Amino acid sequence: MSITPISHRPPSLFPRLADNPRAAIVWMLVTAAILAALPFVVGSFGNAWVRILDFALLYVMLALGLNIVVGFAGLLDLGYIAFYAVGAYMYGLLASPHLTETFPAIAALVPGGMHVPVWFVIPLAGGLAAFFGVLLGAPTLKLRGDYLAIVTLGFGEIVRIFMLNLNAPLNLTNGPQGINLIDPIAFGDFSLGKRHELFGVKYAGTYFYYYVFLGLTVLTIVACDRLQDSRIGRAWMAIREDEIAAKAMGINTRNIKLLAFAMGASFGGVAGSMFAAFQGFISPESFSLTESIVVLAMVVLGGMGHIPGVVFGAVLLAVFPEVLRYTAGPVQTALFGHVIVDAEVLRMLIYGVAMVAVMLLRPKGLWPAPVHGVVPKKFRAKPGDSGGPGSSGEAVQ
Amino acid sequence: MSELILHVSGVNKRFGGLQALGDVSLDITRGQIYGLIGPNGAGKTTFFNVLTGLYTPDTGEFVLGGVPYAPTAVHKVAEAGIARTFQNIRLFPDMTALENVMVGRHVRTKSGLVRAIFKTRFEREEEADIRQRAEELLDFVGIARYARFQARTLSYGDQRRLEIARALATEPKLLALDEPAAGMNATEKLQLRDLLVRIKAEGRTILLIEHDVKLVMGLCDRVTVLDYGKVIAVGAPAEVQKNAAVIEAYLGGAHA
Numbered sequence: 001m002s003i004t005p006i007s008h009r010p011p012s013l014f015p016r017l018a019d020n021p022r023a024a025i026v027w028m029l030v031t032a033a034i035l036a037a038l039p040f041v042v043g044s045f046g047n048a049w050v051r052i053l054d055f056a057l058l059y060v061m062l063a064l065g066l067n068i069v070v071g072f073a074g075l076l077d078l079g080y081i082a083f084y085a086v087g088a089y090m091y092g093l094l095a096s097p098h099l100t101e102t103f104p105a106i107a108a109l110v111p112g113g114m115h116v117p118v119w120f121v122i123p124l125a126g127g128l129a130a131f132f133g134v135l136l137g138a139p140t141l142k143l144r145g146d147y148l149a150i151v152t153l154g155f156g157e158i159v160r161i162f163m164l165n166l167n168a169p170l171n172l173t174n175g176p177q178g179i180n181l182i183d184p185i186a187f188g189d190f191s192l193g194k195r196h197e198l199f200g201v202k203y204a205g206t207y208f209y210y211y212v213f214l215g216l217t218v219l220t221i222v223a224c225d226r227l228q229d230s231r232i233g234r235a236w237m238a239i240r241e242d243e244i245a246a247k248a249m250g251i252n253t254r255n256i257k258l259l260a261f262a263m264g265a266s267f268g269g270v271a272g273s274m275f276a277a278f279q280g281f282i283s284p285e286s287f288s289l290t291e292s293i294v295v296l297a298m299v300v301l302g303g304m305g306h307i308p309g310v311v312f313g314a315v316l317l318a319v320f321p322e323v324l325r326y327t328a329g330p331v332q333t334a335l336f337g338h339v340i341v342d343a344e345v346l347r348m349l350i351y352g353v354a355m356v357a358v359m360l361l362r363p364k365g366l367w368p369a370p371v372h373g374v375v376p377k378k379f380r381a382k383p384g385d386s387g388g389p390g391s392s393g394e395a396v397q
Numbered sequence: 398m399s400e401l402i403l404h405v406s407g408v409n410k411r412f413g414g415l416q417a418l419g420d421v422s423l424d425i426t427r428g429q430i431y432g433l434i435g436p437n438g439a440g441k442t443t444f445f446n447v448l449t450g451l452y453t454p455d456t457g458e459f460v461l462g463g464v465p466y467a468p469t470a471v472h473k474v475a476e477a478g479i480a481r482t483f484q485n486i487r488l489f490p491d492m493t494a495l496e497n498v499m500v501g502r503h504v505r506t507k508s509g510l511v512r513a514i515f516k517t518r519f520e521r522e523e524e525a526d527i528r529q530r531a532e533e534l535l536d537f538v539g540i541a542r543y544a545r546f547q548a549r550t551l552s553y554g555d556q557r558r559l560e561i562a563r564a565l566a567t568e569p570k571l572l573a574l575d576e577p578a579a580g581m582n583a584t585e586k587l588q589l590r591d592l593l594v595r596i597k598a599e600g601r602t603i604l605l606i607e608h609d610v611k612l613v614m615g616l617c618d619r620v621t622v623l624d625y626g627k628v629i630a631v632g633a634p635a636e637v638q639k640n641a642a643v644i645e646a647y648l649g650g651a652h653a
Contacts, residue, residue, distance in 0.1 A: 226513050226514055226516055227510070227513055227514065229524075230508065230512075230513030230520070231502075231503060231506055231507075231508045231509075231523075231524070231527070232508075232509065232510055233513070234496060234499055234500050234503065237489065237492055237496075237500075238489050238492070238503075241488075241489035241490055241491055241492060242487050242488070242489055242490075244451075244471070245483065245487035245488065245489065246489075246500070247471035247472045247475075248449065248471055248475055248481050248483075248487075249472075249480075249500050249501055249504065249563065249567060250472050250475030250476045250503060250504025250567055251472055251500070251503050251504070252472050253472065259510060263510065371547060
């Protein structure tokens with residue numbers, strides 16, 4: 001026996017609690033301190049940056065949820081934003097005056113107005129999104145790759161178009177006008193919609209949202225990390241790698257795929273309800289195909305199936321356009337005296353170039369999972385030589 | 398020693414106008430290495446795919462370890478207790494060797510999503526058990542040192558071993574190997590043979606589909622020969638070797 005009793009996964013940048021407790025704890029404390037101080041550091045450049053940070057965290061949650069479906073189980077999903085929409089509308093309807101204003105019957109039922117607390121909505125949003133995930137998963141079980149992508153894309157659009165048109169005959173979603181006056185998150189009387197004093201200084205709600213989102217993001221990361229090293233996580237990966245072999249190992253691929261869709265969707269649903277509470281306003285516009293593609297780009301750019309990579313990709317793609325928005329103009333004015341390329345145009349240009357560069361140079365993403373035991377190139381059989389198939393060191397493609 | 402592990406009778410499978418399997422029957426006793434041989438296109442792989450649920454047979458009776466089973470879904474067959482390997486190796490290439498074998502434990506373990514997320518005591522213990530069993534199996538097939546290597550980076554012979562270890566991880570009543578020696582050199586064949594003998598010594602039953610007659614003859618306790626989808630001979634390797642129908646099937650009428 002020559003197996004060392006440590007993690008069976010290749011070493012990662014982060015020490016794992018089981019392998020190296022001391023390093024892991026130090027690492028965790030340092031990260032926690034940085035993350036706790038971050039909004040105040042960023043906030044010194046203006047409140048808008050804290051808001052950007054909040055959105056970045058929402059995107060991290062979304063990207064991690066999508067990573068379960070795309071990265072772990074290998075099921076391409078181009079309609080993921082639909083689950084975000086489901087969560088957002090769920091909270092929007094349950095915590096805004098919209099339903100009571102349009103339906104007198106409901107107003108009579110809840111005289112104080114619809115104010116379902118968000119803590120109640122989180123599991124509900126997760127559950128409903130999971131149900132929608134199964135709804136999407138069930139008809140697509142036999143599809144893979146391009147075909148699956150097209151069906152999921154269609155599903156995402158269907159949900160958005162429903163939101164857009166469900167203002168008649170019953171005004172459920174208020175159509176393109178969206179839902180307004182959604183309750184912010186509140187802990188008892190402590191509403192995150194208002195400013196609060198902290199160490200003698202008044203801080204906007206965005207600061208407090210940051211910590212709520214951070215908490216949820218950490219929970220999401222922990223859940224994802226535990227899942228990937230579990231029986232179910234391995235089954236997802238087995239399906240990704242070879243579905244027939246996975247079946248031959250006794251994996252009920254139907255159930256396990258549905259589980260991936262449901263699990264991924266539930267994260268999206270929770271993030272969606274947070275989004276609704278944070279914005280106070282939602283409309284179908286926020287859930288377009290472009291958003292699905294952005295989230296997918298975060299997963300692919302960061303490194304499919306690799307949690308730190310996905311987090312990195314999400315933060316990068318959420319923050320980068322904003323940085324550009326604030327700096328592109330001034331930098332160009334300073335350099336050339338006037339703005340040559342508009343920030344929005346520049347963003348698309350850089351996006352395009354970056355995507356092509358990533359595809360060419362780092363096809364597995366900017367921060368892919370570390371690989372163990374790769375046979376050095378010189379020991380690998382060349383594609384052309386058909387010599388002894390048993391020669392040691394040959395990598396079978 | 399005479400307990401029947403697998404009893405299959407009256408299997409028919411037709412692909413359009415082609416009778417791929419005609420009334421094939423097979424009885425495998427516990428602890429045997431059972432060979433299924435035949436020339437190219439004899440229906441060996443078709444039979445194998447029917448047995449493991451990949452193809453649905455037109456007719457046929459299937460009993461595994463005294464319990465009738467219907468080979469209707471691949472994962473149910475694995476659960477019933479037949480583990481298979483593939484003629485063209487099908488591992489999970491980007492997962493480590495150890496993870497590959499751990500996947501094999503899936504069907505004999507039961508931790509679900511909730512237990513994994515909350516890392517319950519049950520899940521942790523089961524996980525440790527899965528890990529330990531997988532390590533033992535890697536050691537058993539002789540590739541423990543590659544436990545943390547991605548499956549794709551292993552040599553061809555080691556990939557075969559890994560596939561066998563993964564199949565063994567499902568605790569099969571019957572281990573079904575589809576041409577395990579295909580593409581192996583002489584040394585690797587010898588090592589494979591040694592491995593199969595050791596698996597048999599553990600009390601396991603093996604169904605071996607093989608092209609390499611030499612390997613089959615030296616290894617198997619009993620052999621069934623298929624030709625054009627029909628059983629043309631059953632018996633000990635030495636008897637079958639002398640069977641006129643078998644010689645004709647392999648070498649053509651002129652030599653009979």
